Amino acid sequence: MKLNKIHHVAVICSDFEVSKDFYVRILGLSPVNEVYREERDSYKLDLEVNGQYQIELFSFPAPPVRPSYPEAAGLRHLAFEVDDIEEAVHYLKTHQVKVEDIRVDPLTNKKFTFFTDPDGLPIELYAS
Template sequence: MKLKKIHHIAVICSNYEVSKDFYVRILGLTPIREVYREERESYKLDLEVNGQYQIELFSFPDPPVRVNYPEAAGLRHLAFEVENIEEAIQYLTSVEVKVEDIRIDPWTQKKFTFFADPDGLPIELYEC
């Protein structure tokens, strides 16, 4: 077996409209397809990042709260590449998203930072 690339990442949200607004309006991801699955009482929104299908946003009735600290085993965070981290942080703070201080990757010397989606899912910005 040879894996070619990551196809998509699925994110479950607690409030579909709030998370949809966050991922589409604030982060600027492009909706490809939105489906309401009546048998699951669930929305599924396919989103693309820079022309590539990458994120599936799901809603389910009463999903359990994400375990944050200490971190649990499993997916740790999403990471997006940006050209200018200072500009990205300036934009996010202008739309009232709290962003952590910039850190430097000790191996690559590249800048990175974290913020959270409406459900507390950590999202990393990594400067290329």
């Protein structure tokens, strides 16, 4: 078996409209397709990241809360590469997103930082 690339990442949110606003308006991801699945009382929004990768944003009634931050078993965080991390942090802060201090990865000497989505999912910005 040969894996070619990551096809998509699925994120479950507790408030679809709040998370949709965050991922589309604040993070600037492009909606590709949105559907409501009545039988599951669930929305699914497909989002493009720079025209390449896809994030599936799901809503479900009363999803369980994430057990811990960030060391729960399973997906630890999403990471996005940015050209200018200082500009990205400034942009997020102007949208009232709390962002950790910028740090330097001791292995790559690249700058990175973390913030969370509306449900507390850790998101990393990593300098290119």
